[in-house]
Amino acid sequence: MASFFEMGGYAGFIWPAYGIVAIVMAVLVVQSLRDLREQRRLLAALEGEGARKRAPARTGAGQ
Amino acid sequence: MTGMSDLTATQRFHALANPARFMALTERLVLPLGLVTAALIAAGVYLALFDSPADYQQGETVRIMYIHVPSAWLGMFGYMVMAGASLVALVFRHPLADVCAKSAAPVGAAFCFLALVTGSLWGRPMWGTWWVWDARLTSMLILLFLYLGYIALWATIEEPARAARAAAVLALVGSINVPIIHYSVVWWNTLHQPASVFRIDGPTIATSMLMPLLIMALGFTFFFVTLLLVRMRAEILRRRVRALRLARAEG
Amino acid sequence: MTRAFLALLKRDIALAIRVGGGGGMAVLFFLIVVTVVPLGVGPNLNLLAAIATGILWVALLLSALLTLDRLFQADYEDGTLDLLTMGKLPLELVAAAKAIAHWLTTGLPLVVVSPLLGLLLNLDGHAFPPLILAMLVGTPALSFMGAIGAALTVSIRRGGLLVSLLVLPFYVPVLIFGVVAAGGAEAMPGAGHQGLMLLGAVTLASLVLGPVAAAAALRANLR
Numbered sequence: 001m002a003s004f005f006e007m008g009g010y011a012g013f014i015w016p017a018y019g020i021v022a023i024v025m026a027v028l029v030v031q032s033l034r035d036l037r038e039q040r041r042l043l044a045a046l047e048g049e050g051a052r053k054r055a056p057a058r059t060g061a062g063q
Numbered sequence: 064m065t066g067m068s069d070l071t072a073t074q075r076f077h078a079l080a081n082p083a084r085f086m087a088l089t090e091r092l093v094l095p096l097g098l099v100t101a102a103l104i105a106a107g108v109y110l111a112l113f114d115s116p117a118d119y120q121q122g123e124t125v126r127i128m129y130i131h132v133p134s135a136w137l138g139m140f141g142y143m144v145m146a147g148a149s150l151v152a153l154v155f156r157h158p159l160a161d162v163c164a165k166s167a168a169p170v171g172a173a174f175c176f177l178a179l180v181t182g183s184l185w186g187r188p189m190w191g192t193w194w195v196w197d198a199r200l201t202s203m204l205i206l207l208f209l210y211l212g213y214i215a216l217w218a219t220i221e222e223p224a225r226a227a228r229a230a231a232v233l234a235l236v237g238s239i240n241v242p243i244i245h246y247s248v249v250w251w252n253t254l255h256q257p258a259s260v261f262r263i264d265g266p267t268i269a270t271s272m273l274m275p276l277l278i279m280a281l282g283f284t285f286f287f288v289t290l291l292l293v294r295m296r297a298e299i300l301r302r303r304v305r306a307l308r309l310a311r312a313e314g
Numbered sequence: 315m316t317r318a319f320l321a322l323l324k325r326d327i328a329l330a331i332r333v334g335g336g337g338g339m340a341v342l343f344f345l346i347v348v349t350v351v352p353l354g355v356g357p358n359l360n361l362l363a364a365i366a367t368g369i370l371w372v373a374l375l376l377s378a379l380l381t382l383d384r385l386f387q388a389d390y391e392d393g394t395l396d397l398l399t400m401g402k403l404p405l406e407l408v409a410a411a412k413a414i415a416h417w418l419t420t421g422l423p424l425v426v427v428s429p430l431l432g433l434l435l436n437l438d439g440h441a442f443p444p445l446i447l448a449m450l451v452g453t454p455a456l457s458f459m460g461a462i463g464a465a466l467t468v469s470i471r472r473g474g475l476l477v478s479l480l481v482l483p484f485y486v487p488v489l490i491f492g493v494v495a496a497g498g499a500e501a502m503p504g505a506g507h508q509g510l511m512l513l514g515a516v517t518l519a520s521l522v523l524g525p526v527a528a529a530a531a532l533r534a535n536l537r
Contacts, residue, residue, distance in 0.1 A: 004113075009122075010122060010123045010124045013184045013187060013188055014123060014124065014126050014127055014184075017127045017131070017180070017184040018130060020177065020180055020181070021130045024173050024176070024177055025286065032290055032294050032297065033293060035294070035297040035301075036293055036294075036297040036300070038297075039300035039301045039304060040300060042304045043303055043307070046304060046307045046311075047307070
């Protein structure tokens with residue numbers, strides 16, 4: 001097991017390489033999903049607001 | 064005046080109709096694609112780290128190849144996607160094309176960066192330095208600058224429609240220039256190193272190494288596509304938010 | 315159409331000379347950059363002679379870059395560009411005229427002063443003719459490819475830095491072929507001729523690509 005982590009003496013190069021790839025890919029995923037959620041929330045808020053504004057206007061026109 | 068607002072109304076409808084279908088379709092696609100990606104990359108990592116031999120010349124460092132080569136592949140693939148989408152955006156005015164181009168750029172740039180870093184980590188024990196002005200590394204670095212310029216252009220022009228057209232022109236000019244730049248760098252490199260250059264991936268590759276490499280490359284490609292869809296969804300929503308806000312501000 | 319093209323060319327040259335800031339400033343910048351290099355690497359004449367061609371080319375690229383943001387900006391701000399798009403002259407030719415004017419008022423003066431700077435850097439006597447020839451062949455590409463970057467950023471206030479970021483990668487082939495064509499960079503014998511041919515090819519390609527892409531970029535920004 002220990003020899004696996006040593007990677008024939010090249011552990012200092014192999015693990016950082018895998019590490020940085022994993023980190024960058026994770027950051028990409030988290031950032032993209034967070035952005036998607038944020039935009040969804042903003043859109044829902046805007047659309048809810050619009051519906052509330054429009055509703056009284058319609059009843060006003062009906063009177 | 065009324066004619067103009069009619070035109071923008073139909074344009075808006077057109078712009079909304081297609082993305083709406085895209086949103087419905089990708090809603091169901093993202094999760095399965097994500098699972099396939101995870102399975103492929105997990106299998107790739109297992110093969111790369113546990114179930115493949117060390118190279119007789121490069122020893123264990125060859126394991127960096129399994130992430131370096133797919134990163135470099137995506138770095139180039141990302142630019143191809145960007146340039147292709149830009150062409151579609153300019154010629155056919157497809158409303159999703161520039162969303163695709165914009166969303167692909169940061170992902171492609173990230174993998175370009177990863178290819179450079181992993182290449183450097185691989186080169187250090189092999190070449191004895193962190194960086195050599197090798198033709199491929201140099202081209203990759205210039206490709207990264209092209210990505211960054213493209214992203215910067217999107218970021219500086221505020222109005223999305225205007226930014227989209229300008230960025231599309233830049234991506235297309237870039238796609239014409241990339242082969243020329245690559246050729247010039249290779250030519251420059253051969254002038255200075257007429258002797259045989261040490262090739263990092265070697266001309267031939269054993270099948271025991273080819274299998275993990277192919278699976279990893281496939282996994283990375285799935286990762287790119289899935290992430291691209293997620294980012295495109297966010298971008299479409301962002302534009303809808305912007306359009307709604309503008310409409311509110313006007314009326 | 316030819317007359318409109320020439321009129322525009324003449325106007326741009328006259329403006330560049332009268333307003334100043336364009337070519338003159340670039341030449342001054344060129345001079346200062348080249349002066350700063352020996353201060354940085356030391357006054358060793360042999361070292362300077364070895365890297366002179368490379369320094370001159372790099373400094374030339376930077377000087378040309380500096381003036382690019384002026385290419386369309388002034389005409390965009392005062393509305394002239396809008397008028398030009400409505401005129402008889404296709405926007406591609408407008409861009410070409412402006413790029414030619416830019417080369418005549420910036421690229422050419424830079425080439426003219428470069429022998430003087432070569433003296434400062436202890437450049438070998440017989441290295442001058444190929445250097446000047448290579449610069450004459452290569453500098454039009456700087457103006458024509460730079461026009462694309464200038465057109466892309468025309469609507470951005472203070473887009474100068476962004477232009478450099480966008481355009482510099484496109485200048486890489488010009489730099490590589492230009493330095494080798496000028497006999498620098500310890501190139502192998504015979505490489506100089508090949509470099510000059512390739513440099514000419516890049517310039518010819520930029521003469522076509524530059525105006526077309528710059529016009530497309532201007533249209534994107536003028537909507």
